[in-house]
């Protein structure tokens with residue numbers, strides 16, 4: 001992938017940057033600014049080079065038209081603070097406001113465009129419609145920098161098509177992410193331990209399948225563990241279950257055994273009769289979850305077991321929380337795994353929005369991990385071994 005430096009002297013050039021500023025919001029308050037912070041180094045480098053920087057990004061999944069609750073405006077002040085310079089804001093994507101805003105930029109100044117998904121062309125499956133929108137975007141700039149790692153698995157106008165229309169390069173965030181994640185999959189130092197959690201088994205099937213031939217140990221916790229326990233024939237009460245995946249999961253357990261991959265499941269579970277922050281809870285063996293309860297966290301024995309399976313790892317990839325960490329009462333399992341990964345001396349990568357947010361919100365020092373990815377789906381797809389459109393287009397080498 002080409003670097004920003006390869007774009008030549010950028011002084012006075014208009015540079016369109018695709019960042020991923022899709023942050024969780026509580027109203028207009030950013031509850032985890034990890035992605036905004038991660039976008040800063042590339043933007044700073046471009047500003048220092050004297051470029052006129054135009055940032056495009058999305059927030060949530062609007063349906064191709066403006067919707068106030070998906071406005072990127074709440075991100076402007078945080079980005080300004082972090083950059084130490086004013087960030088101008090255009091209230092549309094390629095319309096009058098965007099054009100005027102770009103025209104008003106002096107060398108070393110920066111602007112953010114309103115949510116790029118307010119325009120239907122951005123996510124259109126119709127190549128021509130997407131291309132037409134990408135051409136409008138490209139007309140705003142002289143060069144393109146792809147730095148939104150969280151969206152590189154999306155074949156969208158501001159990620160994919162525009163890279164074919166302008167001299168294009170990868171920003172440092174995208175480069176670092178790809179390098180770190182490939183280090184995990186290409187030739188990991190062993191033992192290679194993978195920890196998977198979170199609610200959706202279906203989303204992670206591809207990763208599990210790919211890792212069954214690569215990992216030494218796969219630790220399964222969080223909401224997805226109950227489908228595994230069910231596949232082993234245990235009662236799981238009202239716990240999360242992906243009934244459609246039970247057979248697939250059974251197949252995985254057989255493959256793991258055949259390949260000599262150690263599959264580690266919870267041995268005890270924190271259960272409650274209701275899903276709430278202050279629900280009364282108890283710890284039960286994972287093989288005996290009472291019928292009228294649901295599992296909301298891994299239990300203390302499991303936390304210890306998982307930690308012992310992480311301690312000697314040379315490579316760790318972790319995606320997905322171990323329980324409902326948003327409720328303090330059910331955050332212990334996730335906290336224990338975060339601590340175990342932080343203490344591990346190997347190369348440790350945290351992939352995914354939720355696990356990254358969990359680590360930060362639980363107060364762990366980010367520097368204790370080798371790499372915290374800004375991508376959820378993108379990091380998983382990379383680990384799965386899929387080709388990501390937004391990376392492929394940069395590696396092909398365009399203009």
Ligand code: 3PG
Nearest residue numbers: 020022061150151376377
């Ligand atoms: C994310 O939150 O994972 C990225 O910003 C991508 O968002 P998307 O899943 O809506 O494309």
Ligand code: MG
Nearest residue numbers: 353376377378
């Ligand atoms: Mg997502």
